[in-house]
Every structure is written in C-alpha cells, then in structure tokens.
Amino acid sequence: MAFVEKTRYLLAPPYCRSAETFISPILSSPSEILDGLRLAGGWRFFKNLRVLQKKKII
Amino acid sequence: MSTQELLKVAKKHSNTSLTETEFQISNLVNKRPTFAKLDMSKPNIMGVINITPDSFYKNSQIHNLKKLKKYSYEMINNGASIIDIGGESSRPGAEKISRLEEINRVIEPIRYLKNCKVKSLISLDSRNLSTMKTCYKIGVDILNDISAFKERSKIEFISKTNIPIIIMHMQNEPTNMQINPKYSFAPTDIYNFFSKKITDFIEAGVKKSNIVIDPGIGFGKTLSDNLNIFKYLPLFHGLGVPILIGASRKSLIGELTINDYKFRGKNKIDISPSKRLSGSLAFAIHANMCGVQILRTHDVFETNQALICQKYLHL
Numbered sequence: 001m002a003f004v005e006k007t008r009y010l011l012a013p014p015y016c017r018s019a020e021t022f023i024s025p026i027l028s029s030p031s032e033i034l035d036g037l038r039l040a041g042g043w044r045f046f047k048n049l050r051v052l053q054k055k056k057i058i
Numbered sequence: 059m060s061t062q063e064l065l066k067v068a069k070k071h072s073n074t075s076l077t078e079t080e081f082q083i084s085n086l087v088n089k090r091p092t093f094a095k096l097d098m099s100k101p102n103i104m105g106v107i108n109i110t111p112d113s114f115y116k117n118s119q120i121h122n123l124k125k126l127k128k129y130s131y132e133m134i135n136n137g138a139s140i141i142d143i144g145g146e147s148s149r150p151g152a153e154k155i156s157r158l159e160e161i162n163r164v165i166e167p168i169r170y171l172k173n174c175k176v177k178s179l180i181s182l183d184s185r186n187l188s189t190m191k192t193c194y195k196i197g198v199d200i201l202n203d204i205s206a207f208k209e210r211s212k213i214e215f216i217s218k219t220n221i222p223i224i225i226m227h228m229q230n231e232p233t234n235m236q237i238n239p240k241y242s243f244a245p246t247d248i249y250n251f252f253s254k255k256i257t258d259f260i261e262a263g264v265k266k267s268n269i270v271i272d273p274g275i276g277f278g279k280t281l282s283d284n285l286n287i288f289k290y291l292p293l294f295h296g297l298g299v300p301i302l303i304g305a306s307r308k309s310l311i312g313e314l315t316i317n318d319y320k321f322r323g324k325n326k327i328d329i330s331p332s333k334r335l336s337g338s339l340a341f342a343i344h345a346n347m348c349g350v351q352i353l354r355t356h357d358v359f360e361t362n363q364a365l366i367c368q369k370y371l372h373l
Contacts, residue, residue, distance in 0.1 A: 013071035015078035024293035041089025041099045044349040048060050
C-alpha cells in the first residue's frame, strides 16, 4: 500500500474515495501561536496540520 | 498546511469532503468532557501497581496490604489521580493465568483501597470479564483492558454498567505479540482500529465520554512502530476522545540506549527496567507536549515533577 506524506500539497482531495486522509495537528504553546486553535480544550494549540494520505485499494 | 487551506481544498472538491474535514477539525478542537469525573483539559497521572510475581518491573510488584497502602498513598500525594491495579502480567511472553487466580490477587487490594477511601480513582487492569464483574461490584472506577474489550459480552457489560473504560491496541497476545509484528504504517493502522472500535462501542450504547484510548506502546510493535506512534501522537486526537500513553520503563528505552552504545562501540550496558527512568520521563514530556491527557507511570513523583517544571517553562 502506498504511503505519502505531504505538508503543502495533497495527493488527493481530503476524504475523497480514492485516498484515506488523516490529519495530525502541529502543536505549540499559546505564546508561539497567537491566533491558533486550542487542542481538545486543553493546554496545547495548533494552526497548521500535517496531512497524511494513503491510496485506497479499490 | 493550515486548517484554513485544508478547508478551502475540501470545499473546492465536494460537500462530503468539506463535511468530513470540518468534522475531523472539530474532533481536534472540541473540549473533552470529564472522564470518570477527571478533568481532561489538564494532564493526569496514572500510577501502576502490579499484584503479580512476574511483572517486568520488579519495583511495581506489591505483595502485602501494608506495602500497598504506603505505596498508594505515596502515589496519590505525589499527584496520581488514578491507581491502576493489575493481577496478570502482560509483559512479552507472559502466559495467561486462571481467572480465579487473577481475582484472588486483585480483589483484596482493591477492596482494601476502597475501604481506605483513597482520594484517587481505582482502575482495574484486566482482560477477563469475570474479574471485571467482580471488581465492579466492589466499586472499581475504571476498566483498563489490553485486549480492547474485543468480546461482545464485555461490550454488553460496559454498556449496561456505564463504567468508564480504557481501550488499548495490541497486535496478537502477550505470549506472541513481539514475534514479527506487522503494520502498513502503525499510527494510521492503529487510528483506524480505534475509529472502528469507538463506533462499535457507541452503537452498543457506550457513551463516548466514557472512552479513553491507549495506542499500546510495546504491545505487538517494533521499535520503529513505537517511535512512529510517538512521532504522530497528535493524530489520535482526531478520534475525539482522551488519550493515555504508557511508556514507563518499557523495553524501547532499553533498545534505544543499546543502539546508541553500540554505535559508539561500547557493548556492556545495564538497560534493565530499573535503569530506564530518564527515558520514561523523556517520553512522558513528549506525550505531554502532544496534549496526551493521561500518563501511565511507575514513577509518579518523578513524572509529576517533570510536568511541573515543563509547565513553568511554558512549553
């Protein structure tokens, strides 16, 4: 099974039929990200995502 | 890429793509409800107590109630909000023991701690339904199953009792789990495993707020699989439930140490579990930086101290 990691451009549209998509937040402290999103209502923040895509075997 | 960029790409593709992307991002962001009345917006420590003669780390083995009380109170005073009690070793190669033997090992310690009214939750580390049922009757607060409650009867019991659970991923059984474990890519394979499990549990009537997942460091994984799980830990927040990590004193710390010594041409090094505290703390700090809500450890004082210092460094 092919495995591709892209941080800027995607292998396929997210959550499309031909590829599985997984998103992993790139975490920081609130002082490093001023307008970031709070992870799970907790103590870490993120703005950017690492997107992982795997070709589906159809 | 940024969350905004991803949403834009999804919107351009299709409504389904946009809906799923929004759902995944909301899973990352949504505040987790309390788990067994514990606040999941801060890190929690789970202390390990083994009522076994053969667990991999001898210092965690407790054989009498006096020592159990002393050890538990120390853990609670040092910051543990959960005490995890197990009566069967799950180290690689460990043989299953009889249900009766396991019940006999854990029932008195759990009953004793409940009678002492300890200020922490008690979780049972077991894969036997009869042990779970017996301990539930005497007031155990959480069930922690390394076999991920795979039997239908367990799911029915959890759904009926509404007891909070920790589901762990393990490939095969402790007796054979380290014999050639195989994944396409461990973090995403394990993510899919949990995604299906959570759906099954919810369909069976289990509340999502009663579920915590544990990727099972060292349970049917190679060194590379374990390191990939740590590298991609934030991925698991996409499941929308709290995460537990237990790397305390595990063999990957020994393996990494040996590899480094070999690389430097040194061969003799003691890497037994008693020599793995610093590595355990390094992994605990990394997990905390990945927003992991529960850290399972043999060393509550040291782990708590590391988290306190890290907090004041504003990491």
